[in-house]
Amino acid sequence: MTTPAGRRESVIAKIRLGLGANDSAARRAEVAERLARPTAQLVPERAKQPADERRRQLRTYLEGQSATFIEVENANDVPTAVGRYLRSANLPLRVRVGDDPYLSQLAWQSEPALERAHGDDEVGLSRAAAAVAETGTLVMASGADNPVTLNYLPETHIVVVEEGSLVGGYEEAWERIRARFGRRAMPRTVNFVSGPSRTADIGGQLVMGAHGPRRLCVILVRS
Amino acid sequence: MSAITSPLFKDNARAALADRQLQRALSEVPLALAARRGAARAGLPEFEALREIGRDIKNHTLAHLDLYLEEFERKATAAGSTVHFAPTAEDARQIIADICRSAGARVVTKGKSMISEEIGLNACLEAAGVEVAETDLGEYLIQLRGETPSHIIAPAIHLTQDQVEADFRRLHTGLAADRQLVEPSQLVAEARQILRSRFLAADVGITGANFLIAETGSSVIVTNEGNGDLTQSLPKVHIVLASIEKMVPTLEDVSTLVRLLARSATGQEISTYTTFSTGPRRAGDPDGPQACHVVILDNGRSELLGTEFREVLRCIRCGACMNHCPVYTAIGGHAYGWVYPGPIGSVLTPALIGVRKAGHLPNASTFCGRCEEVCPMKIPLPGLMRHWREEEFAAGGTPLTYRLGLAVWAAAAKRPRLYHALVRILMPVLATLGRRAGVFRRLPVARGWTRHRDFAAPQGRTFQAQWAEHKAGVPR
Numbered sequence: 001m002t003t004p005a006g007r008r009e010s011v012i013a014k015i016r017l018g019l020g021a022n023d024s025a026a027r028r029a030e031v032a033e034r035l036a037r038p039t040a041q042l043v044p045e046r047a048k049q050p051a052d053e054r055r056r057q058l059r060t061y062l063e064g065q066s067a068t069f070i071e072v073e074n075a076n077d078v079p080t081a082v083g084r085y086l087r088s089a090n091l092p093l094r095v096r097v098g099d100d101p102y103l104s105q106l107a108w109q110s111e112p113a114l115e116r117a118h119g120d121d122e123v124g125l126s127r128a129a130a131a132v133a134e135t136g137t138l139v140m141a142s143g144a145d146n147p148v149t150l151n152y153l154p155e156t157h158i159v160v161v162e163e164g165s166l167v168g169g170y171e172e173a174w175e176r177i178r179a180r181f182g183r184r185a186m187p188r189t190v191n192f193v194s195g196p197s198r199t200a201d202i203g204g205q206l207v208m209g210a211h212g213p214r215r216l217c218v219i220l221v222r223s
Numbered sequence: 224m225s226a227i228t229s230p231l232f233k234d235n236a237r238a239a240l241a242d243r244q245l246q247r248a249l250s251e252v253p254l255a256l257a258a259r260r261g262a263a264r265a266g267l268p269e270f271e272a273l274r275e276i277g278r279d280i281k282n283h284t285l286a287h288l289d290l291y292l293e294e295f296e297r298k299a300t301a302a303g304s305t306v307h308f309a310p311t312a313e314d315a316r317q318i319i320a321d322i323c324r325s326a327g328a329r330v331v332t333k334g335k336s337m338i339s340e341e342i343g344l345n346a347c348l349e350a351a352g353v354e355v356a357e358t359d360l361g362e363y364l365i366q367l368r369g370e371t372p373s374h375i376i377a378p379a380i381h382l383t384q385d386q387v388e389a390d391f392r393r394l395h396t397g398l399a400a401d402r403q404l405v406e407p408s409q410l411v412a413e414a415r416q417i418l419r420s421r422f423l424a425a426d427v428g429i430t431g432a433n434f435l436i437a438e439t440g441s442s443v444i445v446t447n448e449g450n451g452d453l454t455q456s457l458p459k460v461h462i463v464l465a466s467i468e469k470m471v472p473t474l475e476d477v478s479t480l481v482r483l484l485a486r487s488a489t490g491q492e493i494s495t496y497t498t499f500s501t502g503p504r505r506a507g508d509p510d511g512p513q514a515c516h517v518v519i520l521d522n523g524r525s526e527l528l529g530t531e532f533r534e535v536l537r538c539i540r541c542g543a544c545m546n547h548c549p550v551y552t553a554i555g556g557h558a559y560g561w562v563y564p565g566p567i568g569s570v571l572t573p574a575l576i577g578v579r580k581a582g583h584l585p586n587a588s589t590f591c592g593r594c595e596e597v598c599p600m601k602i603p604l605p606g607l608m609r610h611w612r613e614e615e616f617a618a619g620g621t622p623l624t625y626r627l628g629l630a631v632w633a634a635a636a637k638r639p640r641l642y643h644a645l646v647r648i649l650m651p652v653l654a655t656l657g658r659r660a661g662v663f664r665r666l667p668v669a670r671g672w673t674r675h676r677d678f679a680a681p682q683g684r685t686f687q688a689q690w691a692e693h694k695a696g697v698p699r
Contacts, residue, residue: 008296008308011467011521015289018528023289031290031472034283035438038473041276044269044482061492098509135493142511149510152452170478177474184298186439188504188511189456192497197449199411200489201361201377203384204252207411210360211418212449212496 035184040171047134047169054133054166058220061136065195066208067216074223076107078160081219083111086123089215091156096121100145103127103160124154124213129180129190130173131161131218138218139173140191141180148189152197157213159193162221227576229560232583239554248381249555256377256546259490260597267486277483278601280476281468281537285528291437291470292519298440302502304463304515312342315520319344319429319462320351322516326460328353328426334444334451335359336431337375337540338466338520340562341575344429356421358450360414367394373556373564376488376542381555384410418450428454428512432465433539434480435517438473441501442517445484445494452498461503461512466520468536480539483599488541523575531610535570537600544594544604550587559584566594566604573611582620585611646685654683 021027049057059069072081086093094115097103103125108114116125129141138159142148151157167173181187197212208214228235239245264270284291296306309315315338323331331353333339345355345366357366361379365372367390372378379387388404391413404410430451434443442463444451455461471477485491504511527533545551545565556564561581563571569584578585585608594604615621621629635642657663657680665673672678 004307007310007314010310011308011519011525012289012292014310014521014525015292015467015528018525019286019288020529021286021289027287027290031287031294031437034472035294038438038475040475041280041479042269042272044267044273046267065495137493137497142508143505144507144509147508147510148452148456152449152456170481171475174474174478184438186302186441186499186501188501188508189452190441190499191452192493192499193495194493194497195495197447198495199360199448201359201364201379202387202407202410203248203382204255204377204380205384205407207408209415210411210448210450211358211415211422211453 038174040169043169043171044134047132047171049133049168051163051166054168055163055220057133058131058136058161058166058218061133062195062216062218065136066198067136067195067218069218069220071220071222075102075162075221076110078106078219078221079108079111079114082125082158083114085158085217085219086114089156091123094121095123095125095158096150096154097125098144098146098150100127102162122154123156123158124150125158125160126150128159128161128165130165130167130176131220132167132170132173132192134169136194137170138191138193139177140189140193141177141187142189142191143187148191151191151193152212154213155209156215156217157193157196158217158219160219160221163223166220227561227580229572229576229581229584232558232560232587235558235560236554236587239558244383244386245381245555248383249552252377252380253374253546253552256489256542257597260487260543260546261490263486263490263492266492267482270483270486273479273482274599274601276479277539277599278537280471280479281600284470284472284476285468285533285536288467288470288528291472292467294437295435295440295470298437299502299517300440302440304440304502304517307516307518309518309520309522312520312522315342315464315518315522316344316347318516318518319464320347322460322462323348323353323427324351326427326514328460330354330356330421330424331427331429332356332358332421332425332454332458333362334428334430334446334454335362335378336429336464337372337562338431338464339429340371341522342520344464356418356425358418358422358448358454359446360411360448360450363414363418364390371557371562374542374545375540375563375565375567381557422453422457425454425458427460427462428456428458429462429464430455432463432469432517433484434471434477435465435469435519436471436474436477436499439499439501441499443477443497443499445481445497447489447491447495449496452496455498455500456511459513461500461515463500463515463517464520465517466522467524468538484539484541487543487597487599527574532570532574532607534602535567535574535607537602538567538571539600540567541599543597543599547593547597549589549591549593566608567602570602570604570607570611573614578611578615578618579620582611582615585609585615643685643687647688650681650685651683653681656680 130139199210432442573581662677
């Protein structure tokens with residue numbers, strides 16, 4: 001039983017034995033149906049709120065989780081908001097970015113001192129694929145546009161969320177991911193991020209910046 | 224496998240009760256976690272309804288587990304992962320050691336994984352000359368001390384801040400003597416710096432999985448530190464170690480379980496990071512591992528599927544049962560003598576290492592029922608402990624005095640007339656003897672009870688006698 005195939009057969013056979021089940025067409029059909037048509041079960045009321053309330057929830061939950069929340073009117077206000085945040089936090093005017101076209105096309109000339117780079121940096125800037133109001137959760141999809149390590153290596157992480165990508169609950173976020181990547185398909189990683197990194201492993205006391213970012217700043221773009 | 228001391232549970236518990244450092248550590252954190260869970264539950268009106276749905280999702284998945292595992296394998300393979308099945312702990316160790324060997328691994332980072340404790344992975348890798356770095360802060364603290372986790376989500380819950388400082392001063396060579404380590408934030412910063420170098424040096428990263436998703440072939444980890452993400456994103460090889468019951472059908476199903484998990488565990492609305500990983504890096508990805516392996520462990524779980532213990536396979540490892548357990552909060556996790564402590568451990572451990580070795584665990588319960596009340600998956604933990612007591616009794620594991628006592632009681636209880644006659648005589652005698660204090664400080668036949676607490680004295684008349692009078696209309 002030391003071959004990989006033998007081990008696989010052994011596990012599957014023992015499960016069937018335990019269940020007293022066989023490889024019947026009826027069982028297969030039930031599983032195929034559930035996978036072909038994923039169905040939202042009980043979606044809490046708080047995940048079904050109108051746009052104004054969703055914005056308020058996003059802010060409230062993120063701030064409750066020790067993130068900074070900034071709202072700007074349109075995309076071209078983002079560079080100024082980033083510059084102002086970095087200055088207020090006494091951070092260098094240099095951010096690490098991926099190849100996200102939305103971020104590269106912003107009006108960066110309004111912040112001439114702000115550098116954008118691809119190397120190791122103290123500050124990462126990325127764009128969320130979606131944001132979920134029900135718990136103040138950013139949904140980050142990995143790729144060349146927004147590399148996964150941007151979410152974890154920098155000391156400070158700034159995330160841009162467009163209001164159009166703000167949804168009520170997790171199920172709606174999955175619909176957005178499916179619309180973009182296809183059914184039954186995912187990018188290499190989807191990261192739900194709901195605040196800066198933290199730990200309570202020393203005497204139960206909450207400390208920010210365990211291994212990932214110590215600071216999370218979310219910029220919501222209204223249009 | 225880590226050394227099993229479950230047969231010594233009674234000695235372990237006695238030592239734990241006398242350990243002042245441990246008692247200090249246990250006095251706050253589990254209670255705070257329990258209080259936060261209560262607040263989170265109150266904040267989500269649908270919480271109780273979600274528990275029912277969560278239970279049904281897991282029941283459905285377990286009933287079709289063979290097929291969902293096959294679907295997961297198909298999707299994960301299509302995404303570029305290699306899926307390995309491990310019938311036993313030894314198989315899993317061998318598979319992982321082989322992957323590390325062919326990757327030429329010298330340093331391995333690990334996210335928190337209880338299954339890796341169950342299979343004794345670290346010792347196996349270290350014997351093969353690999354440096355293993357635990358990256359969850361709590362796991363790192365206990366790795367420094369050569370200890371095992373004492374809680375499934377807060378592995379270092381038994382340590383105080385002073386102990387951590389002393390360990391860092393003792394073991395972090397290169398730490399300046401005048402370096403301030405008074406605040407928790409200073410200790411965290413010190414650990415962050417040390418572990419960042421391990422993240423960057425690692426050749427292989429090993430994580431557990433909170434869920435495996437059949438729909439997409441993804442594995443899910445939940446952390447607050449982000450250590451699991453650095454563990455799996457930076458090295459060239461990522462290994463996921465998961466047991467068969469982590470399976471769930473769809474992203475919608477996971478969404479329900481995610482709503483339950485953090486609220487039950489820490490009282491957070493959601494953990495800081497919930498990460499869904501699907502295969503190695505894609506074309507054009509600037510980061511992420513070049514290879515991804517998923518090792519799916521059985522290790523005795525499939526044998527539970529045909530038994531009443533199947534229900535324990537719904538567990539999502541939130542730790543709520545231990546935070547609410549009067550036994551766990553009094554003695555901590557190490558006394559249980561193996562990997563899984565608290566009520567879930569009292570049910571799971573006998574299944575995994577045998578009731579002969581773990582028989583004390585299901586007996587160490589007052590059956591207060593709080594564990595079942597708070598379990599997000601509605602696992603009937605007290606009922607399952609009772610099953611283990613029966614199995615232990617049937618297997619002859621119950622001590623002789625206990626068996627004799629039970630035999631005497633059963634002989635009387637099966638003869639109602641005799642039983643009533645006996646208590647009618649005994650109750651007034653005990654009532655008279657105990658009248659002055661209202662309690663007995665010592666009872667010759669119940670010293671095990673009276674050593675730690677008083678035994679309430681009976682009031683004089685039996686319930687049966689009072690009930691008969693009540694029915695006959697005698698005024699009280």
